[in-house]
Amino acid sequence: MEDSPNISYLRARLGGKILDSHAFRGDDTIVVAREELREIFRFLKEDPQIDLSFLTDITAVDYLGKKSPRFEVVYHLYSLKAGHRLRVKVPVPQEDPAVDSLVPLWKGANWLEREVWDMFGIRFRGHPDLRRVLLYEEFEGHPLRKDYPVNQRQPLVPERELAGTFVDQRSDNKLLQLQQKLTAKR
Amino acid sequence: MKADLKELPVETMDLQMGPSHPATHGTIKFDLKLEGEKVLECDVAVGFLHRGFAKMCEQATWTQVIPYTDRLNYVSPLINNVGYALAVEKLLGVETPPRCQFIRVIMSELSRITDHLTCCGMAASELGAITVGFYLVEARELLMRIIEAVTGARLTISYTRIGGVKHDLPEDFGEQVAKAFEKTRRLIADCERLLSRNRIFIDRMSGTGAISRELALSYGLTGPVLRSTGVSYDVRKAQPYLVYGQLDFEVPLGARGDNYDRFICRMLEIGQSMRIVEQALEKMPVGPVLLDDPRVVLPEKEKVYNSIEGLMHHFKIIMEGIHVPAGEVYLPVEGGNGELGFYIVSDGGGRPYRVRVRPPCFIAMSAFHEMIRGAMVADIIPTFGMINMIGGECDR
Numbered sequence: 001m002e003d004s005p006n007i008s009y010l011r012a013r014l015g016g017k018i019l020d021s022h023a024f025r026g027d028d029t030i031v032v033a034r035e036e037l038r039e040i041f042r043f044l045k046e047d048p049q050i051d052l053s054f055l056t057d058i059t060a061v062d063y064l065g066k067k068s069p070r071f072e073v074v075y076h077l078y079s080l081k082a083g084h085r086l087r088v089k090v091p092v093p094q095e096d097p098a099v100d101s102l103v104p105l106w107k108g109a110n111w112l113e114r115e116v117w118d119m120f121g122i123r124f125r126g127h128p129d130l131r132r133v134l135l136y137e138e139f140e141g142h143p144l145r146k147d148y149p150v151n152q153r154q155p156l157v158p159e160r161e162l163a164g165t166f167v168d169q170r171s172d173n174k175l176l177q178l179q180q181k182l183t184a185k186r
Numbered sequence: 187m188k189a190d191l192k193e194l195p196v197e198t199m200d201l202q203m204g205p206s207h208p209a210t211h212g213t214i215k216f217d218l219k220l221e222g223e224k225v226l227e228c229d230v231a232v233g234f235l236h237r238g239f240a241k242m243c244e245q246a247t248w249t250q251v252i253p254y255t256d257r258l259n260y261v262s263p264l265i266n267n268v269g270y271a272l273a274v275e276k277l278l279g280v281e282t283p284p285r286c287q288f289i290r291v292i293m294s295e296l297s298r299i300t301d302h303l304t305c306c307g308m309a310a311s312e313l314g315a316i317t318v319g320f321y322l323v324e325a326r327e328l329l330m331r332i333i334e335a336v337t338g339a340r341l342t343i344s345y346t347r348i349g350g351v352k353h354d355l356p357e358d359f360g361e362q363v364a365k366a367f368e369k370t371r372r373l374i375a376d377c378e379r380l381l382s383r384n385r386i387f388i389d390r391m392s393g394t395g396a397i398s399r400e401l402a403l404s405y406g407l408t409g410p411v412l413r414s415t416g417v418s419y420d421v422r423k424a425q426p427y428l429v430y431g432q433l434d435f436e437v438p439l440g441a442r443g444d445n446y447d448r449f450i451c452r453m454l455e456i457g458q459s460m461r462i463v464e465q466a467l468e469k470m471p472v473g474p475v476l477l478d479d480p481r482v483v484l485p486e487k488e489k490v491y492n493s494i495e496g497l498m499h500h501f502k503i504i505m506e507g508i509h510v511p512a513g514e515v516y517l518p519v520e521g522g523n524g525e526l527g528f529y530i531v532s533d534g535g536g537r538p539y540r541v542r543v544r545p546p547c548f549i550a551m552s553a554f555h556e557m558i559r560g561a562m563v564a565d566i567i568p569t570f571g572m573i574n575m576i577g578g579e580c581d582r
Contacts, residue, residue, distance in 0.1 A: 024513045025276055055406050056518070057544040061531055074529065076516055076544075080403075080417070083424050087516060108406035111552035119240070134233035134581055144240055 004028050006084060009050065014040065019091075029087040034073075034099045037090060041105055044077060044086070052077035052086050055102070058112035060092075060120045064146040069093035071122060075102075092122055101127040119144035196221050201563075205234050209312055209567050212577045214551070216566065223562050228555040232548065235577035243541035247507030248274055249348060251538060256342045258543060259579040262301035262522040263343050264293045264333070266579075270541075271346040272427060273517035273528035277510050278348070282477055286350045287428045288470040293345065294428075294519075295459040295466075296333060296363075299370070300326045301522030301574070302452040302459075309449065309571030310381065313390050318377045325373040328366040335362065348508060349483045350476030360467050367460050374456065391446040395557040395569030402443060405553035409524025409546050410455065411573060414440030414447035421520040433465050448572040482508055507536025523547045523574050547573060548580045 003011065004023045010030060011018055017040060020031040032040050044052040056076040064070055071092040078085050090099055101124035102109040113124040114133040121142035124130060132139065138157040141148050204215035213234035219227040239258070243251045255266040268290045275282065282290075303326040311319025330340050335356055337343040345352050356362075381387045397407070399415040412419055420437045422430040438454035440447025477483055484503055489496030512534035518527040524546030531540040550573045557569050 025279065025515050027515055029514075054403060056525065057406075057516075057527060057529065057542070059529060059542040061540045066533065074542075076527070076529065080419055085516070087514075106406065107401070107404040108549060108552060111548065112406075115548075132233075134236045136233075143238060148241075150241060150245055 006050065006086065010086075013047070013050075014043070027087055028085065029089060031089045031091065034090050034092060037100045038102070038105070041075075041088070041102055044088070045105055050086075051079045051081050052084075054078040054080050055106040055108050055112075056085070058102070058109060058116060060116045060122055060144075062120060062144065062146045067091075071097060071120060073099055073116065073122060097121055098123040098125055100125050103127055118142070121145065198226060203563075203566065205231070210570055211308055211312075212570075212575050212580075214570075214575060214577070214580075218563070220563065223564075225558050225561055225563060225566070228558050228566075230551055230554050232551055233581050235581040237582070239543065239582035240541055243538050245537070247504075247536050248510055248538060249503075249508065251541060252346060252348075253342065253344045256344055257578050258545070258582065259301070259521060259523070259526070259547075259576045260341050261304050261574075261576055262294075262297035263341055264297035264337075264345060265301075265519060265521045265526060267344065267346040268294050268428075269517065269519040269521070269526050269528050271348055272519065273515055273530050274348045274508075274510060276515045276517050277513060277530060277532055278482060278508075279511070280349060280477060280479060280482060282350050283474045284429070284471050285354075285473040286475045286477075288466050289351050289355060289475060290346065291428050291430065291433070292355075292463050292466050292470075293333070293336065293351075295462045296329050298520075298522050299456050299459045300329050300333070302456050303329075303370075305522070305571070305574040306377075306449060306452050309445075309568060309574075310377070310387070312567050312571055313387060315381065315384070315387060318380055321373045321377050321380075325370040328369055332359070332362050332366055335359075347476065347483070349479060350474075354475050363463060363467065367464070370456075371460070374453065378453070388446065390564075390568050391449055391572075392444060393442070394445050394561060394565040395448075395572065396442060396444040397553060397557050398443060401553065401556055405556070406549050407524065407553055408549070409521070410448050410451040411443075411524065411550050413437065414451050415443035416441050421518050421525050425518070427517075427519060429466070429469075430462075432469065433462050435459075435462050435465075445568045445572045452572075509534065509536060510538075518544070521546055521579075523550065523576070523579075526579075543579070543582060545579045545582060547575045548582075551575055551580060 006028050007021045017032055017036060018030050019033060022029050044050055056078045058075050060071055060073045062071055069091040073090045073092055075088040092099055101113055111133055113127055116122050117130050118132040118135055119142055199220045201218045201220055202215060203218055204210060205213045215231040217229040218225055239254055242254055252267060255270045256263040258266045303322045307319045307322030334340050337345040399417060402412050402415045416439050418437055418439055423437055435458045438451045440451050485496045485499045490500045510532040512532050514531045516527055516529045518525045526546055527544030529542040530538055533539040558566055
């Protein structure tokens with residue numbers, strides 16, 4: 001298949017860094033290695049001709065048993081000036097699921113990367129605050145992995161201790177009474 | 187004396203606002219660090235409405251995903267339906283008949299109007315302008331009735347099919363819309379008179395929750411929140427899908443990126459959406475509303491009940507699902523709150539391998555702390571209201 005103009009341009013500029021490319025249904029896609037991820041994205045963002053300065057989305061796909069390496073982190077970029085899009089895919093192995101964070105380039109990468117960590121367990125190196133975002137910290141496993149069963153139950157988690165919380169110690173505090181009752185039962 | 191007072195040390199206070207707060211419609215928690223009434227830091231916690239949309243989609247056939255998409259942004263479910271159907275059609279490489287495309291545009295725009303009416307009405311009523319809230323919800327009700335007449339439901343509509351829509355518009359649709367729009371325009375004009383020179387409203391909205399153009403782009407904001415900063419990005423104009431290229435409309439822009447500009451952008455967009463609907467109704471051709479492709483579309487009921495081939499065909503599509511060729515596509519549509527994108531991956535089977543929704547309000551909420559830093563606690567309410575966070579879409 002012949003490359004689209006944008007992919008030809010990227011092939012000329014990035015050369016061997018592009019592992020694979022396709023333009024299925026008109027969506028320009030390149031596959032790059034994770035080692036030079038940040039430099040490649042810096043180029044895509046700052047190069048005046050390709051000008052992919054708008055980060056649309058970050059997500060991942062788990063190709064368990066279908067592809068090796070197992071995961072692919074998928075980035076969607078958009079050019080506000082030229083109006084074209086590009087999908088960048090980064091293969092990530094199961095043994096060391098981690099890629100460089102793009103937060104230094106785009107602030108919007110923060111929550112999107114947190115969501116990928118939450119759902120797929122892929123770490124982002126250099127992320128300022130890699131916590132779960134949609135699920136709770138005590139959640140076990142990463143639900144969008146293909147080996148996470150759809151009917152998996154989660155253990156009950158104890159109530160969190162909140163440091164510095166104001167507790168009404170007066171005798172008529174019904175909530176306190178209830179708590180004391182419950183602890184006495186246990 | 188006053189100078190002395192200013193220098194008094196103020197102890198910072200942690201305050202949890204939410205997850206169930208009467209002034210924030212939507213389940214969300216703000217962990218605030220306050221100095222008096224000033225917000226020093228704001229950590230937003232989302233996910234209270236997470237129900238595993240993506241995981242559920244992987245269990246269902248391509249068609250069974252449509253009802254799940256209703257429940258994303260449940261204020262404008264038709265746009266989600268249309269976006270998902272378009273993405274699957276792009277992966278299939280098919281195009282729907284012209285009449286269907288017009289119907290999808292009309293229904294999307296009606297949905298966008300209800301979305302903006304809800305957002306603006308609720309935001310105004312949270313600031314005390316309850317009359318405006320009632321007026322705009324009344325206008326929304328008029329349009330909801332039309333949506334109900336077409337789809338049979340108010341919110342959980344599941345109107346599109348892969349390859350078309352469920353059925354054609356009712357015969358008197360044009361008159362219904364004309365009547366509803368006339369009333370809606372009157373109600374909006376009333377609200378405009380109530381708000382546009384209202385001191386309280388302007389004080390609460392103007393200059394609050396502002397975000398700069400650079401930051402908005404860095405955060406990947408879209409929709410009215412981005413357009414209020416003056417960036418002209420609307421998927422309907424940038425990459426026209428369906429028949430938006432044939433229709434004449436404008437994209438209202440703001441300048442300062444504050445709540446007031448967002449409000450005005452949304453109000454003006456309502457007018458533009460009405461224009462689109464009226465033009466589309468004029469230009470709409472007659473013809474089928476569903477693709478004539480046995481690979482994608484269910485056979486007519488008459489064939490199903492009266493012939494074994496029809497029955498088998500029906501059974502195969504229902505049980506196995508449509509066979510979508512292996513591959514991946516990303517398709518964005520302009521939702522009520524911004525770019526609603528569907529990234530879907532197929533492995534060639536009857537079920538999606540991966541469905542990812544790019545949720546515009548999740549991304550807008552990720553920039554919320556920037557909008558609110560240094561502002562008052564009270565400014566959270568209009569800022570949150572104008573982002574129009576919809577739990578179903580944000581938390582999926």
